[in-house]
Amino acid sequence: MDKIIIPGGESTTLCRLLNETSISKEIKKAGKQGKPIFGTCAGLITLAKKGGKKVDKANQKLLGLMDISVDRNAFGRQKKSFETNLDLSFLKKPFPGVFIRAPVITDVGKNVSILGKHQNKIIACQQHNLLATAFHPELVEDNRVYDYFLSI
Amino acid sequence: MVDFDNLKNGTELVKRGFAQMQKGGVILDVTTPEEAKIAEEVGAVAVMALEKVPADIRDKGNVARMADPAVVEEIMDAVTIPVMAKCRIGHTMEARILESVGADMVDESEVLTPADPQYHVEKEKFDVPFVCGCRDLGEALRRIDEGAAMIRTKGEAGTGNVMEAVRHMRAVMGKIRELKGKSNEELKNVSREIEAPYYLVKEVAKLQRLPVVNFAAGGIAGPADAALMMNMGADGVFVGSGVFKSENPEERGRAIVEAVNSYAKPDILSEISKNLGKPMSGIDIEEMDEDEKLQNRGW
Numbered sequence: 444m445d446k447i448i449i450p451g452g453e454s455t456t457l458c459r460l461l462n463e464t465s466i467s468k469e470i471k472k473a474g475k476q477g478k479p480i481f482g483t484c485a486g487l488i489t490l491a492k493k494g495g496k497k498v499d500k501a502n503q504k505l506l507g508l509m510d511i512s513v514d515r516n517a518f519g520r521q522k523k524s525f526e527t528n529l530d531l532s533f534l535k536k537p538f539p540g541v542f543i544r545a546p547v548i549t550d551v552g553k554n555v556s557i558l559g560k561h562q563n564k565i566i567a568c569q570q571h572n573l574l575a576t577a578f579h580p581e582l583v584e585d586n587r588v589y590d591y592f593l594s595i
Numbered sequence: 596m597v598d599f600d601n602l603k604n605g606t607e608l609v610k611r612g613f614a615q616m617q618k619g620g621v622i623l624d625v626t627t628p629e630e631a632k633i634a635e636e637v638g639a640v641a642v643m644a645l646e647k648v649p650a651d652i653r654d655k656g657n658v659a660r661m662a663d664p665a666v667v668e669e670i671m672d673a674v675t676i677p678v679m680a681k682c683r684i685g686h687t688m689e690a691r692i693l694e695s696v697g698a699d700m701v702d703e704s705e706v707l708t709p710a711d712p713q714y715h716v717e718k719e720k721f722d723v724p725f726v727c728g729c730r731d732l733g734e735a736l737r738r739i740d741e742g743a744a745m746i747r748t749k750g751e752a753g754t755g756n757v758m759e760a761v762r763h764m765r766a767v768m769g770k771i772r773e774l775k776g777k778s779n780e781e782l783k784n785v786s787r788e789i790e791a792p793y794y795l796v797k798e799v800a801k802l803q804r805l806p807v808v809n810f811a812a813g814g815i816a817g818p819a820d821a822a823l824m825m826n827m828g829a830d831g832v833f834v835g836s837g838v839f840k841s842e843n844p845e846e847r848g849r850a851i852v853e854a855v856n857s858y859a860k861p862d863i864l865s866e867i868s869k870n871l872g873k874p875m876s877g878i879d880i881e882e883m884d885e886d887e888k889l890q891n892r893g894w
Binding site (some may be wrong): 452456460484498502516522524526541582583 | 602675
């Protein structure tokens with residue numbers, strides 16, 4: 444295994460299943476070894492060090508690999524889910540961002556670089572080998588975010 | 596600068612994408628915030644907020660309507676996972692009310708008493724995504740054409756009997772396999788035969804699956820049933836009365852979640868199937884009259 448992607452889904456369920464199996468240990472180990480890991484939406488939440496109120500409410504145990512704080516469902520419930528063109532620092536042209544009950548990154552540590560914002564909220568960031576986006580590149584045909592991940 | 600004009604809610608991609616995120620999961624019927632918390636704790640990916648589970652709706656007779664929006668709100672406040680709610684077939688205003696309350700998905704469901712004898716809700720016009728039941732491919736594609744973002748096979752809700760769920764999943768999957776290799780003329784014939792739009796028949800023939808997520812529902816009462824449906828090609832399962840009408844909802848709910856996760860591994864399934872207590876009491880579908888069957892509702 445060279446690289447890991449943790450895709451979208453329900454983060455409450457994802458965290459529970461990750462911790463009940465040995466998968467969480469393996470992901471943490473890979474992350475510490477410097478292997479590239481990419482988390483999208485729920486995957487972003489699982490990578491984070493600190494969750495907000497909603498993470499606490501669901502008793503979620505996060506992997507805590509990235510020095511970021513997150514807020515779940517930051518744009519609201521499903522009817523507020525949206526698609527929009529995003530400016531990402533590593534791409535020349537806008538990327539079609541699909542946000543489904545999406546989280547945002549509320550705070551980042553010193554080693555984390557911000558790669559994109561939407562409505563002044565951080566929606567993409569990177570900490571060395573770790574990449575995280577609040578939107579779902581897995582729902583669109585455009586592969587540029589994956590190309591970037593593969594270049595890490 | 597942020598371009599607010601280019602922000603779009605309720606697009607097909609956003610609605611179908613929501614259903615995609617439920618894939619591989621279990622959605623549980625709940626009637627109280629306490630049940631919703633248990634569902635979240637055992638690993639459900641979403642809950643369906645109801646006033647009564649299907650087994651009780653069957654018992655009571657009467658007209659079954661959407662849940663009190665206050666009940667839906669209480670359940671939304673209790674959990675972090677998505678909350679779905681059911682509206683009657685063709686009842687556009689129940690659907691609008693549920694959308695306004697903030698339900699994450701609306702199930703236009705045959706479990707409730709239909710409101711329109713001819714038409715389903717025009718789902719395309721909503722920002723909230725819809726899930727609809729089907730018994731075969733034609734019914735599935737008619738619902739997708741109306742804007743459904745997710746499909747579930749109907750089964751026979753509230754019976755604890757998986758036979759109809761199996762029948763409907765086989766009908767959908769078998770028909771999809773039949774489409775493989777057919778010419779455009781032949782696909783047009785199929786489109787007329789199953790009363791579904793040609794553009795969707797063509798798309799399904801090419802994809803060799805539905806263009807939206809397809810869950811199994813109606814009669815799933817334990818981990819073995821859930822695993823059976825997953826092995827037949829379901830993307831996930833809805834469990835109605837099967838969990839909270841059983842002796843030990845917590846253990847049974849957890850086991851069903853694990854079963855959907857490990858559906859192809861009999862050694863794991865045998866472990867999680869142990870000592871779950873009594874399942875819900877079932878109904879023999881062969882002894883039911885046709886007009887007792889909820890699956891026949893929907894057009």
